[in-house]
Amino acid sequence: MLKEFQPKIARQMIVLFFITIFFLAPAINSVMKQVYYSWQSGIAAVEYYPEESRCSISRESENVPAKLNCQFTFENHQSYEG
DSSP: OHHHHHHHHHHHHHHHHHHHHHHHHHHHHHHHHHHHHHTOOGGGGEEEOGGGOEEEEEOSOTTSOOEEEEEOOEEEOOOOOO
């Protein structure tokens, strides 16, 4: 009787494992990123967000230099507690 239930339990454990990994991986990644940046100092502690940064180029005519309008997003993770 136990041998009949063992494969079902094994399959359920495998499915549970993958579901857990799927939901916990982003949280673990976020925590590890925070730990990494907290150990850095200087420029290494600055994180750049390319998806939140943008630039636009405008030119009124070919004889006038192009105007560049940019917005960059950074986060400084360095702790200044002394």
